[in-house]
Amino acid sequence: MAGVFIVFEGGDGVGKSTQARLLADWLQNQGHEVVLTFEPGDTKAGAVMRQIVLDPATGDLSPRAETLLYAADKAHHLYEVVLPALERGAIVVCDRYVDSMLAYQGAGRQLGADRLEAIARWATGDLLPDLTVLLDLDPERGVGGIARPDRVEGAGREFHLRARAEFLALAARDPEHYLVLPARTDRERIAAAVRERVVPLLSDPADTLA
Template sequence: MTSPGRFTDTGLFVCFEGGEGGGKSTQSRLLKDWLESEGHRVLLTFEPGDTAVGKEVRRIVLSPQTGELSNRTEVLLYAADKAEHVDTVVLPALERGEVVITDRYVDSALAYQGAGRVEDLSGVEAVQRWATRDLRPHLTVLLDVEPAAGLGRFEERDRIEGESLEFHQRVRQGFLDLAGRDPGHYLVIDARLPIDEIHELIRARVVGLLGQVTS
């Protein structure tokens, strides 16, 4: 595996991860609203797709019309999205001393393109870490959901959501393995809990990190 990575001295970087249908977008917005009510400057972002380059990547990797891609091609496309995202969105906001909340980051590539596709995890990680300048979140919130339950929330599925249940089970285990490797930087929550209860657990953890926010 690669180095332990680096954490910025300015701003606070929080990432939401997990399988499909776990409530990442909902909890990201709730955290943003609460932080802003407390007077913090917050940037809410997501991967893939929150840059002009990323929108093109998102169209390719998620459209069912794309069909089959080489696993390595998929890894590199996601890495390109992350490189542009970090350089033009995430790092500038952190340097301004803001709280950056992202819906998906490097762990999604490791879980989906590594564990899900059964690719060499060390190779996938090396590419993603290089693309993101080895920038790590101060906290990753993993909303853990059993794949059959999470996927059941979608009437229509994109190219990744439409993969087999076995694929998504490998993805889930990939996320859990990542959290197990570095428990100090993760908060693992059962996504079946009530929305308000999940939010309270996240708030309690983030409160302890807010002292790191400097400009």
């Protein structure tokens, strides 16, 4: 694949969207084509799936159904947004990806890591990020500060502690493709640490424009 695929992961409220935006802006200023996107919900069909999963009005949703909706969102997002961008050589910066599903549905909802990972890998055609930045934070300080939690944010402390541990375990399994940073420290310093790790993955923008 010609492009570069960078993912931000971590709990709710850890600063993923903030850092994804800072990185995308910086890359754009360096002359790269950047696609800043997120999961779930950054396609027309995905927005409907996101609505079902996150809206408290959905009420009780079978954990397997929840998982498959996330997987469907990913499959469609890859097809419509991520793969076309990577194929034309763009840098894709994505807010959440497969690890969120493994952490929230696998560990959080306790659905069994191995089979869930097989579903996630099938849904995404085994596309792995070149780099995943994990912003790590005690859920008490992240999701705990959200005034009106959605269905997943409101799933309880034990759920979020299991998810945090799973994010860290996934990173520890493949350190070459992960950067783990403590979240909610100075946001410029986090951004600088991310850039330092991303730069070696980039080709000269002059080459890709030529």
